[in-house]
Amino acid sequence: MRLKFTKMHGLGNDFMVIDGVTQAVELNESQIEKWASRNFGIGFDQLLLVEPPSRPDRDFRYRIFNADGSEVENCGNGARCFARFVLDNKLIDNPLIRVETAGGDLELHVQDDGQVTVDMGRPRLRPEKIPFNASERAALYPLNVNGEVLHIGAVSMGNPHAVLKVENVDTAPVETLGPLIENHADFPQRVNAGFMEVVDRNHIKLRVFERGVGETLACGTGACAAVVSGIINGWLDPRVSVKLPGGELIIEWPGEGNVMMTGPASRVFEGYISEGVAS
Numbered sequence: 001m002r003l004k005f006t007k008m009h010g011l012g013n014d015f016m017v018i019d020g021v022t023q024a025v026e027l028n029e030s031q032i033e034k035w036a037s038r039n040f041g042i043g044f045d046q047l048l049l050v051e052p053p054s055r056p057d058r059d060f061r062y063r064i065f066n067a068d069g070s071e072v073e074n075c076g077n078g079a080r081c082f083a084r085f086v087l088d089n090k091l092i093d094n095p096l097i098r099v100e101t102a103g104g105d106l107e108l109h110v111q112d113d114g115q116v117t118v119d120m121g122r123p124r125l126r127p128e129k130i131p132f133n134a135s136e137r138a139a140l141y142p143l144n145v146n147g148e149v150l151h152i153g154a155v156s157m158g159n160p161h162a163v164l165k166v167e168n169v170d171t172a173p174v175e176t177l178g179p180l181i182e183n184h185a186d187f188p189q190r191v192n193a194g195f196m197e198v199v200d201r202n203h204i205k206l207r208v209f210e211r212g213v214g215e216t217l218a219c220g221t222g223a224c225a226a227v228v229s230g231i232i233n234g235w236l237d238p239r240v241s242v243k244l245p246g247g248e249l250i251i252e253w254p255g256e257g258n259v260m261m262t263g264p265a266s267r268v269f270e271g272y273i274s275e276g277v278a279s
């Protein structure tokens with residue numbers, strides 16, 4: 001198998017993007033893990049696969065694989081790169097793109113200035129939808145991590161997120177607490193762990209320890225989940241600038257209905273890969 005791929009990133013959250021519409025693609029977990037390696041492969045946080053849709057009301061199917069090879073339901077920064085990829089590669093000529101994902105449908109809009117706005121759908125807040133082990137919905141849940149009780153928000157944006165409010169994001173124990181939250185028994189499908197500092201009602205700073213990857217420079221679904229959790233807790237207004245290590249996203253949510261995310265998507269290079277070796 002010899003595959004053409006494009007390396008892209010959204011605020012430093014980086015992707016290998018493969019066109020599975022015009023190429024025959026077969027993937028397996030260990031191969032993805034090898035390609036994701038920053039020393040022995042191409043290096044990426046997620047692999048994005050563009051496929052034909054399974055339904056007539058969608059333009060594409062958008063599949064996402066973490067660096068550990070696991071297939072996941074959604075990826076916000078990836079969605080913006082996906083939109084630029086299908087438009088730039090002329091797989092579609094309409095800047096309004098309708099995709100299906102394992103986590104639900106998304107609408108992507110590439111604007112004239114190159115920024116991409118994504119309708120991320122409704123946040124899911126009921127514990128069984130996240131999934132999270134709790135008997136009823138709450139704005140904050142106690143989570144016992146090695147004897148310390150944290151109070152976290154829990155939100156699904158198609159994929160699961162825990163959000164912890166911290167005083168200072170720069171000194172937050174992301175590397176130590178992140179993996180403990182990610183693999184906590186109360187999240188049966190593991191979870192992405194966000195560490196949010198509220199600067200004021202329209203600005204937050206955020207670092208995310210991603211499920212299946214580790215800390216990344218930005219997480220789009222994590223930004224949506226943090227803002228939803230902040231609004232539910234009364235800390236934030238409906239339009240919030242989210243400052244991540246890799247740059248800024250604008251997230252809008254009026255307190256119900258769909259979450260909108262706006263930010264950039266960048267192409268880095270193109271290449272070919274065969275039998276695990278990039279050229």
Ligand SMILES: N[C@@H](CCC[C@H](N)C(=O)O)C(=O)O
Pocket residue numbers: 013045046066072073074075076077078159160192210211212213216218219220221222
């Ligand atoms: N980087 C992403 C999220 C990718 C998936 C995540 N690691 C998961 O396992 O759910 C984003 O920008 O949303």
